[in-house]
Amino acid sequence: MNRVIALVDCNNFYASCERLFRPELRDKPIVVLSNNDGCIVARSNEAKALGIAMGAPYFKTKAVIDKHDVQVFSSNYTLYGDLSSRVMATLQELEPEVEIYSIDEAFISLPATGNAEEYGRLIKAKVAQCVGIPVSVGIAPTKTLAKIANMFAKTDSRYGGVADLIGAGNIDDLLEAVEVGDVWGIGRRSTEKLNRRGIYSARQLRDSDDTWIRKRLTVTGLRTVMELRGIPCVHAASVHATKQSIISSRSFGQPVSTKTDLREAIATHISIAAAKLRAQGSVAGAIQVFFHTNRFKEDAPQYSGNLTLPLPQPSAYTPTLIKYALRGLEQVYKAGYGYNKAGVMLTDMTSGGCQQGELFGPIDIERRPLMDTLDKINRKWGRNTLQFAAAGVKKSWRMRQSFKSPAYTTNWREIPVVRA
DSSP, rough: OOOEEEEEEEHHHHHHHHHTTTTTGGTOOEEEEOOOOOEEEEEEEHHHHHOOOOOOOBBHHHHHHHHHTOOOEOOOOOHHHHHHHHHHHHHHHHOSSEEEETTTTEEEEEEESHHHHHHHHHHHHHHHHHTTEEEEEEEEHHHHHHHHHHHHHOOOGGGEEEEEESSTTTOOHHHHSBBBSTTOOOOOOHHHHHHHOOOHHHHHHHHHHHHHHHHHHHHHHHHHHHHTTOOSSOOOOSSSSOOOOOOEEEEEEEOOOOOHHHHHHHHHHHHHHHHHHTTTTTEEEEEEEEEEEOOOTTTTOOOEEEEEEEEEEEEOHHHHHHHHHHHHHHHEEEEEEOOEEEEEEEEEEEEEOOOOSSSSSOEEEHHHHHHHHHHHHHHHHHTTTTTTTTGGGTTTTSSOOTTTOOOTTTTTGGGGOOOO
């Protein structure tokens, strides 16, 4: 074994991001809300201790929040995305093989020689020093075991934030303490099948019959079992899978009743989806436009607009996509309704490097430098630094963010001012 796996996971990431520029909130309970301040999507340890549940509607927990002076924040994805990039860049400075798994998690391939636990503490200290975000580190021979190691690093204070299963010797007791449903890759239905078989812990899963596992949980489940045995079966993907469709949609902060606002929302979502389309080197051959009223308001008139338009030529050029999306909106829009959500989906996607051009028209390759420049500016200085006029400026329809913190790291007007 020449390499081992370390899983680095940011602790309560959204809450930690909000606390980073507010040191007075250290040890204070914090919750972060979903789009339009609907439900709780992140909690600090202090908020968890109060019994505030993940996914609970904000209005249902407001009494507990007020009673215990819980700090409430709207989702600030610009801030979270930037701090995530800084964490990942710090990890990449330490080791060349870093696989970003999610906004707050990354697998790192480490040399099998040396003191792995000591190196894990160095990683933890380096991220804290360079970014200020607390992380937990789980070290093991495989990704699945690294996930389990990280679970103990995060929840058991005896590990001090770093758990090394390689140096732990016999890990039977640790695996016995992990419920089978908490094993990475084991979903709800698989858990039910395993429980009916009498398998309730990660240790029992590791020691289960291979033939039965392959028959009931397919080869994917068997790979998980092999990983629990210390045999690497889930390898880093050298090429990320290309998405076959891209969706951008969001509920409005308040009902939208004018075509102008709907046009701005559709153009905004097209701009977001087109940037993602170009990032993976694809072009779209069709656009689906959709919007609808609030289905939960039974006493209000209901309408749902939905239309898919094929493009004359596959494209990733935002002005072209906006033109056809707005053309679709015109065909299915009906006045007199209060719409609460709109979005677009790009489909029929192919590689941007294999396009057949029009005889008398430009192709995307000729327009690519302009779009590349737009994307680079928005990546560096924040989304909508440059945007299309069709997307609007004031955007009164945008989602509700009553408790949003400043964009401390990406907006010149909101950068903290330090006075000596």
